[in-house]
Amino acid sequence: MNFKDLKLIAPILRALENQNYTEPTPIQAQAIPPVLAGRDVVGCAQTGTGKTAAFAIPILQKLNETSVPKQLQHIRALILTPTRELALQIHESFEAYGTYLKLRCCVIFGGVSQKPQEEKLKRGVDILVATPGRLNDLISQGIINLKEIEIFVLDEADRMLDMGFIHDVKRVIAQTPRKKQNLLFSATMPPEITDIVQALLVDPVKVAVTPVSSTVDKIEQSVYFVDKANKRELLKYLLKDPSITSALVFTRTKHGADRVVRDLTRANFKAAAIHGDKSQGARQTALSNFKDGTIRVLVATDIAARGIDIDELSHVINFDLPNIPETYVHRIGRTGRAGLSGTAISFCDIEEKPYLMSIIKLIKRDIPAVTDHPYPMMVFEIPPKEARPPRPARTSKLPTQAEKNSPRKQDGLRNSKQGKNRAASTALPAEPRAPKPRSHKPSGKRPAPKTGSANSPITKNAYFRKG
DNA sequence: AAAAAAC
Structure with a gap:
């Protein structure tokens, strides 16, 4: 199977060649034809499966088929996504695949000045990538009009269900025309998502899941039992290994992330934190420094658990285990991408043992414990x-x-x-x-x-x- | 309980 078999136009194929993409991933092979055919699509897939290209490529091709006279210029496609970094990344994909097309793409999100976004919108935009907050803001200011969009994409729909989000998403949807093409992507399909699918999508094509376990299978996983107080020491000990070329370290809290970065910096490791309390500038700097190797360790909250694409990320380290087992799968899925090998290391203290148990249950495989490390957990002998x-x-x-x-x-x-x-x-x-x-x-x-x-x-x- | 997202 080749992209040429998907009836893509020459300018898109050329752009894909520039990126060295020749073979579509399973989700691309399955989703591109129905999207081109104008069907609604529901895709159950994580990022890293090539999901962004699976909707970006056919959207570009469809919009390119018809042109809109200047006077009737309007936003034609909207992509809604939960984090700012994800919005940036999706925008980059549209720019990359659409290099040889005349379509204009714009990304908007909060935490940065509204002015440049406003000016870009006024010059005319075909494809808009947005996070919900800033989008609603600009809609209520009358700067954005979604009444004529032709294609709507709800990315990471299950994450959008999180507190406060679903309300914003519904407000956005209420601003869009009823008759449009809808694409919904979600890593999991809880009943709430099924409800949205029922209400929003018409006779959708369901794109088969890459089972979570098969992604997990490619990643070498291990767990270190360690007391909470020794986690930072263990991290520094592990980072001495030069085979860890880059590590994404997840903590449970924003403060925790900052503490780890302070500790690593004191020990001369190049590290930075990324979380929701950081300014947008700091977030973007941290991410780009990590991507280009200026820093070796990126310490993150679950803001980076999903979607973030980092080429050649060698290690994911769960400094704290997530209490929602699915989050574990999302986190470790940041490594082992694009056919490269990946390693996931988890720290587990006594209080996190229940979380470890539910993770093992979810992924249906054991995670081997590394016992010969300098900071073994104190073993409690609990009397009957x-x-x-x-x-x-x-x-x-x-x-x-x-x-x-x-x-x-x-x-x-x-x-x-x-x-x-x-x-x-x-x-x-x-x-x-x-x-x-x-x-x-x-x-x-x-x-x-x-x-x-x-x-x-x-x-x-x-x-x-x-x- | 924490996380993200608008000013």
Whole structure:
């Protein structure tokens, strides 16, 4: 199968050749003909499957077939997508495949000045790529009119369901004509999406899914059990390996991402963060520096979990595990693209074990654990339920017995003199960073204060603290 | 609970 077999016009084929694209991906082969034929299409596919080209190429070709007189100029195609970076990326694709066509493409999103976007729109635009917020803003200012669009694309529809989004999306759809060609792409098909498909699309062609598992199969995955407090050390330890040419590190929170970047920078690793609290300029700089290799590590929240295309990304590192198992699949799908190999490493602390379990269940395969690393997780020996002493009642502010015994209360495991003395007296004559197989008896949470036995006060109190 | 998205 070749793009030539898809009845594409010469200028598009030439543009594809420039990009060194000759063979359509499965989703392109399946979606391009029905889109060209004017059918509604629902595609269940993740990014990385070539989804953007699957709609961008036929949209360009269709719009190119008919021309609109200057006086009747209007927006003809709208692509709605959940993040600004994704909007930029889709816009780039349209520009690339449409190099030899006269169609004009424009991208709009928030966080940057409205003026240039406004001016570009006034000069006339055929294809508009947008995030929902700025689009609604410009519609209500009367700068954008969607009444005559011919093709509407809802990208990453399941993500659009997230809090607040679906409302914005419905407002946009309400501004579009009823009679138009609709394309909807979604990585998953929950009932809410099926409802939207029913309401919006007419007799849609369903494009078969590339099963999530087959994408996952190409990525070498592993998990490191590690205590929360040692995650940053473990990350720096792993990054010493030069075979990690580029790493996308995911954290659970925006602050967490900043903390990791600070720590890496102090240790002379070239790193930057990307998340929703960063200015748009900083976001774009971070991403382009990462893409061109100026920085080796990009630390991100789930803003980058989906869609972001980074060529030759060697490693995805889940510094924190996502609590929604599907997010794991999206995250690791940033690597192992375009036929290249990919590696996904996940850190799992004691609180994240349930998340790991649901991920394993979702991907229907085990994730091997790496045990010979310098920061193995402290193994808790949880006594059987009936053997557990009752939890101390907390009726007064006075410290309970458990708290009095708790090493954490006394030294915070960090910086008090008491803590250091204790460490000095009870620490094993340790090689604290030496690899320790997990099958051994419980080892210390940190290299310093550790005890030998599972029944030691530290272990017990650690258990009590967990409740 | 956190994340993204408009000023």
